[in-house]
Structures are given as C-alpha cells and as structure tokens.
Amino acid sequence: MSAVISINNIRRVFVMGEQQFEALKGVSFDVNKGEFVAIMGASGSGKSTCMNIIGCLDPPTSGQYFLDGLDVGSMNGDQLADIRNKKLGFVFQGFNLLARTAAVENVELPLIYAGINSKERRSRAMAVLEEVGLKGKEFNHSSQLSGGQQQRVAIARALVNNPSLLLADEPTGNLDSSTTEEIMNLFTALNHAGITIIMVTHEHDVASFATRQITFRDGYIISDNKSSNKERKA
Amino acid sequence: MDFIQTIKISLRALRTNKMRSFLTMLGIIIGIAAVIAMMAVGSGASYVISQQIASIGSNIILVIPGATTSSGLRTGGGAHTLTSDDAKAIMSECPSVSMASGTVRSSGQAVYGNLNWSTLIMGGTPELFEIREWPVISGRSISQQDVDSASKVCILGLTVVENLFGSADPVGKVIRIKKIPFTVIGVLERKGQSPQGTDQDDTVFVPLRTAQRSLARENHTNNIAAILVQAKSEKLLTDAEEEINSLLKQRHRITGSKESDFTTRNLSEILAVAEKSAQAMSLLLGAVASISLIVGGIGIMNIMLVSVTERTREIGIRMAIGARKNDILMQFMTEAVILTLIGGLLGIAIGSVGATIVSKILSWPTLISIQSISVAFFFSGAIGIFFGLYPAKKAAALNPIDALRYE
Numbered sequence: 001m002s003a004v005i006s007i008n009n010i011r012r013v014f015v016m017g018e019q020q021f022e023a024l025k026g027v028s029f030d031v032n033k034g035e036f037v038a039i040m041g042a043s044g045s046g047k048s049t050c051m052n053i054i055g056c057l058d059p060p061t062s063g064q065y066f067l068d069g070l071d072v073g074s075m076n077g078d079q080l081a082d083i084r085n086k087k088l089g090f091v092f093q094g095f096n097l098l099a100r101t102a103a104v105e106n107v108e109l110p111l112i113y114a115g116i117n118s119k120e121r122r123s124r125a126m127a128v129l130e131e132v133g134l135k136g137k138e139f140n141h142s143s144q145l146s147g148g149q150q151q152r153v154a155i156a157r158a159l160v161n162n163p164s165l166l167l168a169d170e171p172t173g174n175l176d177s178s179t180t181e182e183i184m185n186l187f188t189a190l191n192h193a194g195i196t197i198i199m200v201t202h203e204h205d206v207a208s209f210a211t212r213q214i215t216f217r218d219g220y221i222i223s224d225n226k227s228s229n230k231e232r233k234a
Numbered sequence: 235m236d237f238i239q240t241i242k243i244s245l246r247a248l249r250t251n252k253m254r255s256f257l258t259m260l261g262i263i264i265g266i267a268a269v270i271a272m273m274a275v276g277s278g279a280s281y282v283i284s285q286q287i288a289s290i291g292s293n294i295i296l297v298i299p300g301a302t303t304s305s306g307l308r309t310g311g312g313a314h315t316l317t318s319d320d321a322k323a324i325m326s327e328c329p330s331v332s333m334a335s336g337t338v339r340s341s342g343q344a345v346y347g348n349l350n351w352s353t354l355i356m357g358g359t360p361e362l363f364e365i366r367e368w369p370v371i372s373g374r375s376i377s378q379q380d381v382d383s384a385s386k387v388c389i390l391g392l393t394v395v396e397n398l399f400g401s402a403d404p405v406g407k408v409i410r411i412k413k414i415p416f417t418v419i420g421v422l423e424r425k426g427q428s429p430q431g432t433d434q435d436d437t438v439f440v441p442l443r444t445a446q447r448s449l450a451r452e453n454h455t456n457n458i459a460a461i462l463v464q465a466k467s468e469k470l471l472t473d474a475e476e477e478i479n480s481l482l483k484q485r486h487r488i489t490g491s492k493e494s495d496f497t498t499r500n501l502s503e504i505l506a507v508a509e510k511s512a513q514a515m516s517l518l519l520g521a522v523a524s525i526s527l528i529v530g531g532i533g534i535m536n537i538m539l540v541s542v543t544e545r546t547r548e549i550g551i552r553m554a555i556g557a558r559k560n561d562i563l564m565q566f567m568t569e570a571v572i573l574t575l576i577g578g579l580l581g582i583a584i585g586s587v588g589a590t591i592v593s594k595i596l597s598w599p600t601l602i603s604i605q606s607i608s609v610a611f612f613f614s615g616a617i618g619i620f621f622g623l624y625p626a627k628k629a630a631a632l633n634p635i636d637a638l639r640y641e
Contacts, residue, residue, distance in 0.1 A: 052635055057553075057634045058635050077558070078559065081556050082558070086556070098548060
C-alpha cells in the first residue's frame with residue numbers, strides 16, 4: 001500500500017509575544033491509501049494543530065510532510081490552495097456552508113476554484129449529493145436543512161473534486177447521537193469505497209468507527225492502534 | 235476561477251445586502267451626478283462663448299479713437315481721430331492685414347408705413363460683412379459702388395425685418411431713417427447675441443459714406459467711429475496689431491512719448507480670456523463635485539472593510555476549499571467596482587436629467603458630451619479599484635485557519 005501521507009518529525013511552535021508554545025513536539029506517522037484514521041486526544045494535545053498541518057492550512061515550523069509524494073513544506077500559498085482544492089476535502093464541526101446558498105451551489109464551490117465549467121460542475125455536484133443521500137434536497141438552502149443534512153452537504157462538497165484524502169475535524173461535534181451514527185456510517189461506506197479518511201474526534205464511540213486510532217498528548221503521539229476489521233462497529 | 239463566475243459571486247453578495255449596497259452606492263451616485271451636471275453647465279457656457287466668438291468673425295482687431303491710459307480706456311464723445319483714409323491705408327499698407335473697414339454708428343428710428351423701430355444704424359464698407367462673416371440671405375450686400383456714390387440703400391438685420399415687415403419680404407421696399415428714404419437691398423443672416431449680450435440682428439447697415447454724409451450728427455464727414463480689421467491669420471494677429479499701430483502713429487504724427495489718439499484691441503484675445511475663465515469656472519465646479527466623489531469612494535472602502543470582517547468565515551471556507559489569494563482579492567475588488575460602476579451609471583443618468591432640467595428652467599445652455607460621460611464612467615470604475623483595493627487586500631491576506639475560526 002502506498003502512503004497518502006508521510007509525516008516526519010513535525011514540530012509546530014506558536015510565538016505569542018515573548019511566550020513560545022510548542023503545540024507539536026516532533027510527530028511522525030504515515031497514513032496509507034484506504035485507511036480510516038481517528039486522531040484523538042484532549043484539547044491542547046496538539047491534534048487540531050496536526051490536522052491543520054495535514055490540511056495545508058498551517059505550515060509546520062520544522063519537519064517534513066509529503067502528501068501523495070509531494071513535498072508540501074516547500075510550497076507557496078497558491079500551490080497550497082491548489083492542493084487543498086484538488087487533493088483534500090474538508091468537513092468541519094460547524095459544517096461551514098455558505099449561508100443563503102443552495103446545497104448544490106455549496107457543493108460546486110471547489111469546482112469553481114478548480115476552473116471547471118458550469119455544466120460539468122452542476123452534474124458532478126448533483127451526482128455527489130445523490131451519493132451522500134440528499135437527492136431531492138439539492139436546491140434547499142442551509143437554513144432549510146437539518147444538522148445531519150448540512151453535514152452531508154459538507155461531505156459532498158469535500159468529495160466533489162475526488163480528493164486523495166478526506167479530512168474531518170470533529171464532524172459529529174454538533175450532532176445528536178442518532179445523526180452521529182448516520183454520518184459515521186456514511187464515512188464507513190465511503191471508506192469501503194476506497195476513500196482515505198482522517199478524522200479528529202475526542203469521542204471514543206466515534207473513534208471506534210475508524211480502522212486506526214492515533215492518540216495525542218502534550219504534543220506527542222502516545223498510542224497508534226490499528227483495529228482489525230472484526231472489531232469495527234460497522 | 236473565471237471572471238464571469240467572480241461577477242456572479244459578487245452580484246450575489248451585493249444582492250444579499252440590498253439596502254446597504256444601495257446606500258453605499260448613493261455616495262457615488264451623488265458624486266457622479268454632480269460631476270456630470272457641473273461639467274454640462276460649464277461646457278454649456280464655454281459653448282455659448284465660442285459661438286459668440288465665431289459670430290464676431292475670426293482674427294479681428296478693433297481700432298477705436300482715443301487713448302488708453304494706465305487707468306484704462308479714455309474715450310470722449312468728441313474723439314474724432316480716425317478717418318476713412320486711415321482704414322484704407324491700413325488695408326493697403328499693412329502686409330499682415332487682409333481686410334479693413336471703417337464703421338460709423340448711430341441710433342435712430344427706422345420707419346416703414348405706420349411701423350417704426352428704434353435701432354442701431356451702422357455705416358460700413360463691403361469688407362465689413364466679409365470680416366464679420368455675415369452674408370445676406372436675400373437680396374444683395376452693400377457694394378463698393380454704393381459706398382463710393384453714397385447711395386441711399388440699406389440692408390437689414392432680421393430683428394429689424396421682423397419688427398417692420400413681419401413676414402413680408404422687405405427687399406425693394408423703402409424705409410425712412412431720420413426722415414431720409416432708404417431702399418432695402420438685402421437681409422442679413424441671423425447672427426444672434428454678441429458677447430456683450432446685445433442683439434446683433436437689431437441693426438440697419440448703410441454704406442459708409444452715406445452714413446457719414448446723411449446720418450452723422452456733426453459735420454465731420456470723413457470721420458469714422460471704429461475700424462474693423464481682419465488679420466491674414468491667427469499667427470499674424472500680433473504682427474498686424476503692431477503694423478497698424480506704427481502706421482497710424484505715422485499718419486497721425488505721433489512720435490516719442492506723445493500719447494496715441496487711437497487704441498487697438500484684439501477681439502479674439504478678449505474673448506479667449508472670457509472662454510478661459512468659463513473653462514476655469516467649470517473646472518472649479520468639477521473639482522468641488524469630485525470632492526463628493528472622493529467622499530463616496532471612502533464610503534465604499536468603509537463598507538467593504540465591514541463586509542470583509544463580517545464575511546471572514548466565508549473567506550476562510552473559500553480558502554479551505556481551494557480559493558487562491560488572488561481569487562479572494564478579485565472577488566472583493568469586483569464587488570467594489572460593480573458598486574461604483576452601477577453607482578456611476580445611475581449618477582450619469584441622474585446628472586444628465588438634472589442638467590437638462592436646469593437648462594430648461596433657467597434657460598442656461600448645458601452640453602452633455604460623450605466625453606464627459608465616458609470620463610465619469612471610467613472614473614467611477616477607477617474609484618472602485620482604488621478604494622476597493624485595501625479591503626480586498628485585507629481579505630486576501632487573511633490566514634485560512636484564523637478566518638475559519640473567526641466567530
């Protein structure tokens with residue numbers, strides 16, 4: 001199996017005035033194609049910082065990060081934007097959909113920045129929305145959708161550009177338990193279909209849907225367990 | 235991201251806040267409307283002045299009796315220092331002069347049948363009408379023979395015709411001026427107002443010698459009131475003026491420090507000054523109007539900054555899913571430019587309507603040129619770019635993580 005992500009001794013130091021805070025103190029791991037990884041840890045453990053670095057939203061202070069074999073550390077802002085656009089899909093805790101915008105238009109957004117023409121954008125967005133189970137809701141605005149439906153729109157938006165990697169930051173943090181299960185089942189189905197997923201969560205229930213749990217504490221990885229398929233809830 | 239998509243996104247953002255977008259635009263609308271209206275009024279004034287300049291004729295020098303002193307022109311009623319011979323000499327001896335005509339003027343009653351009309355009576359030579367570029371529209375003009383034989387003929391300005399003859403054709407009719415019968419031989423084309431505001435068509439022209447002999451109050455039969463001179467070209471105006479000065483000084487035996495008994499005035503120069511001051515006036519009005527435009531631009535910047543702050547999260551989302559810095563920059567720039575361009579178009583419309591109303595109500599001529607409209611349009615676009623740049627740069631410089639976390 002080829003590594004989608006290869007992280008080698010990543011450090012991230014935040015400087016706030018005179019104070020220095022080291023959020024990541026040298027982290028290394030690989031994620032292979034088809035894995036479903038849950039990153040766990042208490043708040044302040046460095047898991048979100050690690051996620052931001054993986055998501056190319058934040059540069060590491062030192063260390064190496066290869067995404068699909070590309071050295072992300074040496075890239076400029078525009079190249080990183082293209083990586084985010086074409087290789088990564090984001091799902092956030094707060095959904096982060098554009099207000100007063102139809103579901104299908106939200107999903108089309110990454111394709112706009114990828115420079116794909118409107119006809120193809122529409123057909124691809126419609127197809128992905130159907131895939132996540134939102135057929136018939138394509139033209140609803142965010143305010144007309146439930147939390148679970150909004151998160152499905154966000155997932156569709158993350159998937160529409162066929163990314164190498166789906167990144168989810170507390171995707172179920174704003175959802176009730178039954179909706180949480182729905183979304184996790186969707187993730188599992190997507191993973192079975194071959195999509196690599198990295199998900200940050202602090203809930204063990206949610207993490208147990210993943211095939212691998214990496215736990216952070218105080219800027220270090222303290223455990224990295226691969227669960228067998230039998231142990232998986234789904 | 236393609237440009238059409240950027241415009242669509244910007245229009246959507248502007249539609250979301252219709253009231254705010256409109257109020258923001260209002261500054262530009264008022265500014266552009268003011269600029270358009272002021273430019274229309276100003277260029278209307280310049281237009282009128284240039285029309286008047288054209289009505290006088292081109293490259294004209296006026297020679298009048300009396301001297302100028304440091305305090306200005308000193309003329310006396312009895313200054314009779316210029317003669318017909320002076321006019322003839324100027325025409326034949328000054329190389330830069332193409333034509334010259336002595337003129338006399340008096341006022342009097344012109345009577346036809348039971349109608350009478352008080353008007354200006356001018357005596358001149360045939361050259362007068364060429365210098366002033368003033369042809370007859372019916373009948374014929376005054377000929378040299380008319381002048382030489384001092385024949386009792388006259389040509390009429392249209393105001394005189396209207397008041398004495400109504401719509402009838404006056405050519406061949408006989409009118410009486412100061413009880414002397416004159417045969418009307420022609421009617422002059424309409425000339426309109428002079429730069430001083432008098433009706434130039436309210437004039438009866440008679441041959442110079444006829445006027446000197448029959449109509450002059452006193453017995454200075456060879457005297458003339460003024461000489462109208464046309465230089466061969468605009469460039470030769472100053473030369474012509476100098477030639478006239480030295481010729482007349484010589485003829486009038488004025489040497490050394492002795493005061494001249496005549497004055498030359500370059501009419502085009504005087505009018506050029508008037509035109510310049512009209513232009514300066516319209517420039518000043520335009521400058522005042524553009525201050526409101528700048529205020530409008532600052533309003534745009536203000537609202538765009540608010541908008542960037544308000545939509546920080548949206549910017550974060552867009553960056554997270556692959557918007558480049560330039561995409562964000564273009565999005566906010568486009569919003570600002572769309573605001574100012576729509577504002578500019580509305581301002582042009584309102585300014586044009588306003589100028590038209592002003593010209594109707596105050597009967598002040600206004601001129602809305604394509605030039606001023608396109609200048610206003612591009613200027614409003616430029617304001618959008620100028621005042622939109624800072625907020626857009628601020629938006630594009632946001633850090634994706636900070637923007638995403640912004641509450």
